[in-house]
Amino acid sequence: MVILKKINMIPEEKKFMKEAIRLAIMNMENGHGGPFGCVIVKDGKIIASAFNEVLKRNDPTAHAEILAIRQACSELNTYQLDGCIIYTSCEPCPMCLGAIYWSRPSKVYFAASRIDAAKAGFDDNHIYDQFNLPLPDRTIPFEQIMQQEVREIFSRWIDMKLNINY
Amino acid sequence: MVILKKINMIPEEKKFMKEAIRLAIMNMENGHGGPFGCVIVKDGKIIASAFNEVLKRNDPTAHAEILAIRQACSELNTYQLDGCIIYTSCEPCPMCLGAIYWSRPSKVYFAASRIDAAKAGFDDNHIYDQFNLPLPDRTIPFEQIMQQEVREIFSRWIDMKLNINY
Numbered sequence: 227m228v229i230l231k232k233i234n235m236i237p238e239e240k241k242f243m244k245e246a247i248r249l250a251i252m253n254m255e256n257g258h259g260g261p262f263g264c265v266i267v268k269d270g271k272i273i274a275s276a277f278n279e280v281l282k283r284n285d286p287t288a289h290a291e292i293l294a295i296r297q298a299c300s301e302l303n304t305y306q307l308d309g310c311i312i313y314t315s316c317e318p319c320p321m322c323l324g325a326i327y328w329s330r331p332s333k334v335y336f337a338a339s340r341i342d343a344a345k346a347g348f349d350d351n352h353i354y355d356q357f358n359l360p361l362p363d364r365t366i367p368f369e370q371i372m373q374q375e376v377r378e379i380f381s382r383w384i385d386m387k388l389n390i391n392y
Numbered sequence: 393m394v395i396l397k398k399i400n401m402i403p404e405e406k407k408f409m410k411e412a413i414r415l416a417i418m419n420m421e422n423g424h425g426g427p428f429g430c431v432i433v434k435d436g437k438i439i440a441s442a443f444n445e446v447l448k449r450n451d452p453t454a455h456a457e458i459l460a461i462r463q464a465c466s467e468l469n470t471y472q473l474d475g476c477i478i479y480t481s482c483e484p485c486p487m488c489l490g491a492i493y494w495s496r497p498s499k500v501y502f503a504a505s506r507i508d509a510a511k512a513g514f515d516d517n518h519i520y521d522q523f524n525l526p527l528p529d530r531t532i533p534f535e536q537i538m539q540q541e542v543r544e545i546f547s548r549w550i551d552m553k554l555n556i557n558y
Contacts, residue, residue: 239537240537240538243537243538244538247538247541247542247545250542250545251545254545254548254549254552260549261542261545261546261548261549280471280494281471283471284465284466284469284470284471285462285465285466285471286461286465286471286472286491286494286495287453287458287461287462287491287494287495292453295452295453296451296453299450299451299452300450300451303450304450305446305447305449305450305451305452306452315542315545316542317536319490319494320486320487320489320490320493320523321486321487321488321489321490321491321493321494322487322490323486323487323490323522323523324485324486324487324488324489324490324519325452325453325487326532327486327487327515327518327519327522327531327532328446328452328453328485328487328515328519329452329453330532331532332532332533333532333533333534333535334532334533334534334535335534335535335536335537336534336535336536336537337536337537337538337539337541337542338539338542338543338545338546339536339539342539342542342543342546343546345546345550346546346547346549346550347549347550349493349494352493353490353493353494354523356489356493357486357489357520357523358524365493366492366493366496366497366498366499366500367498367499367500368499368500368501368502369499369500369501369502370483370501370502370503370505371405371406371409371501371502371503372406372409372410372413372503373503373504373505373508375413375503376413376416376427376481376482376503376504376508377504377508379413379416379417379420379427379481379504380427380504380508380509380511380512381512382420382427383420383426383427383512383513384511384512384513386420
């Protein structure tokens with residue numbers, strides 16, 4: 227009996243990743259968006275789960291991870307995911323990786339890589355490549371103007387000494 | 393009279409950046425969040441404007457650019473910002489840079505740099521640095537599991553031939 231129980235046990239990490247993958251498949255099959263799912267776990271319980279809703283919401287930021295992070299923060303009533311673990315079916319794109327750093331979870335598990343995503347036609351890897359290019363070489367032109375005006379505002383922000391750790 | 397008019401004219405780029413900066417200052421003075429503002433312009437008109445609402449919304453993704461992109465897409469009823477120009481008071485953080493690439497505007501103007509933001513205590517530059525580190529060297533641990541399962545789902549996605557350009 228004990229042996230049987232052990233055979234049926236799935237490590238926690240696999241269990242939660244399976245749920246993220248289930249959401250990815252469901253989303254693809256429903257035609258609502260790409261095959262991407264994400265769950266966020268705290269104290270062994272799922273506190274947020276989401277899938278890609280870019281098409282459904284007409285919102286290019288509605289990736290599974292972004293939606294799950296917003297949901298978890300709303301649930302916890304804070305903008306920080308202390309002690310939370312993120313399970314996402316694919317390596318986060320640069321936007322989602324940035325959001326993960328701003329929300330500061332304890333750990334991130336991912337399944338497919340950005341290269342797998344590129345082969346499936348998604349731009350993640352292309353966007354990663356853009357990050358290290360000088361401004362004139364990017365596919366979207368970026369131009370800096372009026373820098374000094376905002377430097378002065380940042381000086382005022384420093385003087386306010388709010389010490390908020392975004 | 394003609395000469396006076398010319399003296400008072402502000403180039404369009406400056407006019408819209410001034411509005412982004414005005415939003416940044418307003419937000420800081422109201423105590424709602426950091427000094428960051430953004431406007432999105434199409435055909436010479438502002439179609440979306442936002443400021444950092446991370447603290448107000450308890451949402452780490454509520455940066456000025458993300459909120460403005462979501463607002464503009466909602467206004468245009470699409471997930472793509474064709475022909476739009478983004479004016480942001482600071483160089484976009486990695487999350488916002490990613491969102492800009494997914495939304496594909498024509499151009500981006502920014503004022504302060506990521507280095508200016510770092511000096512004011514914001515993590516933007518630190519997060520940029522994390523992007524090029526191998527997974528074990530990152531400040532947040534990332535681990536890959538169950539890659540093959542999602543590769544198979546991506547194969548099914550390719551077979552569906554939806555050809556959606558996210």
